Amino acid sequence: MADLILVLNAGSSSLKFSAFDARASLALVLRGQIEGLYTSPRFGAFDARGADIASHRWGDGAALGHEGAIGYLAQFLRDHGDGHRLLAAGHRVVHGGLHHVQPARVTTELLASLRSLTPLAPLHQPHNLKAIEIVAQLRPDLPQVACFDTAFHRSQPELAQAFALPASITELGVRRYGFHGLSYEYIASVLPKVDGTAAKGRTIVAHLGNGSSACALVGGRSVASTMGFTAVDGLPMGTRSGSLDPGVLLYLIDELKMDARAIERLLYQQSGLLGVSGVSSDMRQLLASDDPRARFAVELYCYRIAREIGSLAAAAQGIDALVFTAGIGEHAAPIRERVCRQAAWLGVQLDPAAHQAGEARISTPLSRVAAWVIPTNEEVMIARHTQAVLAGTQGATHAP
Numbered sequence: 001m002a003d004l005i006l007v008l009n010a011g012s013s014s015l016k017f018s019a020f021d022a023r024a025s026l027a028l029v030l031r032g033q034i035e036g037l038y039t040s041p042r043f044g045a046f047d048a049r050g051a052d053i054a055s056h057r058w059g060d061g062a063a064l065g066h067e068g069a070i071g072y073l074a075q076f077l078r079d080h081g082d083g084h085r086l087l088a089a090g091h092r093v094v095h096g097g098l099h100h101v102q103p104a105r106v107t108t109e110l111l112a113s114l115r116s117l118t119p120l121a122p123l124h125q126p127h128n129l130k131a132i133e134i135v136a137q138l139r140p141d142l143p144q145v146a147c148f149d150t151a152f153h154r155s156q157p158e159l160a161q162a163f164a165l166p167a168s169i170t171e172l173g174v175r176r177y178g179f180h181g182l183s184y185e186y187i188a189s190v191l192p193k194v195d196g197t198a199a200k201g202r203t204i205v206a207h208l209g210n211g212s213s214a215c216a217l218v219g220g221r222s223v224a225s226t227m228g229f230t231a232v233d234g235l236p237m238g239t240r241s242g243s244l245d246p247g248v249l250l251y252l253i254d255e256l257k258m259d260a261r262a263i264e265r266l267l268y269q270q271s272g273l274l275g276v277s278g279v280s281s282d283m284r285q286l287l288a289s290d291d292p293r294a295r296f297a298v299e300l301y302c303y304r305i306a307r308e309i310g311s312l313a314a315a316a317q318g319i320d321a322l323v324f325t326a327g328i329g330e331h332a333a334p335i336r337e338r339v340c341r342q343a344a345w346l347g348v349q350l351d352p353a354a355h356q357a358g359e360a361r362i363s364t365p366l367s368r369v370a371a372w373v374i375p376t377n378e379e380v381m382i383a384r385h386t387q388a389v390l391a392g393t394q395g396a397t398h399a400p
Helices: 065-079 108-115 125-138 151-155 181-194 196-200 246-254 260-269 272-277 283-288 292-316 326-331 333-342 352-356 378-391
Strands: 003-010 015-021 027-035 042-047 052-057 085-093 144-148 202-207 213-218 221-225 321-325 370-373
Touching (some): 042 065, 085 378, 181 213, 196 370, 202 292, 213 292, 283 333, 326 333
Antiparallel strands (some): 213 221
16 A cells, blocks of 8 residues: 655646655656636546546536535545555645745644735635645645745845835835746756756756746756746746836726726736737647737747846856756747747857757757756655655755
8 A cells, every 4th residue: 555645736727636656756646637627627637657547527617616626536536546545735835925935734823824925926825725725624634735836936135036115015025936936946956967067056947838937046046036026927928928017007007997907817817928929828829820920929938038048147147057847848849949049149059959859958068058958847846845744854945
């Protein structure tokens, strides 16, 4: 009988899950997700090799919700557990604020503290915490561990976290937090095996997906990131705007009479690749499209990535390696090629043959800056932290 660590990542309309064998170096046992929780729920589960284990559809108009999704998953694990015992559940929690810089076992006090951070991540935090609460109702005896997406960036110097705002506002928690920390932490953990020089030196990691950001690492620690107070800042994303002149918001309020909720929808759901292209938020569709607006959206995306790489190189005072990760970063070769060519001035020399062959290193042997494609694995990072918390040892999250 194996002990399993269940990892949950609850979004507004989806629930992603993975199960790891706690006694076999956290080998993946199964993974999957339930999508369309409030519209047209769809369940899919896969084994460690990616083969289908099970699938289910509830039909259009069904409102499964988070409670129904977690309840269905619990029953699925009981029916397909093969004698496995559930040891603990680890959760991705977007915001840990200034004080939660290590993974922590969930308590009533911790939940109350995390709820108080909801205004800092209103579109993410409530769903993350709801999953914890539902699991606690179903299995009050099951240990749960919260892993924070902001924690890795707390190693950044104070200057990198500050806005030029009055102290009275800064003291309310208005500062640059950075996100995608679990992804960057995973890359930092495997980089020594991939490129020892980069691991000890200065590396810029581009986490490019539906949510996109970039981070500068020095000696494996975060020193600057493109996301700031919220996860809408920085690079353009699938439907998020990225960095925007604050004056634009004033214009929207004064001239277009938009209220806070309308602006929220614009910035989070109607902008980015979707808003610019008018075609899709999916990079695969944009790259295949002949629509000039789609091409422009791709060009803008790459331009902004290359521009932010330059900014992060300045923050790190140089660059030894560039790493691409996440959905677009790992699978969209045309995006990597454009970004590398725009970063040639920094010393990146793309190796077209290695790039097309799908090799991990995509730069030439003589390139002054090594370029890599490294798949991220936030789920195993959460599983590691959960295991460490249960064992009473500290997680790998960097604290200042």
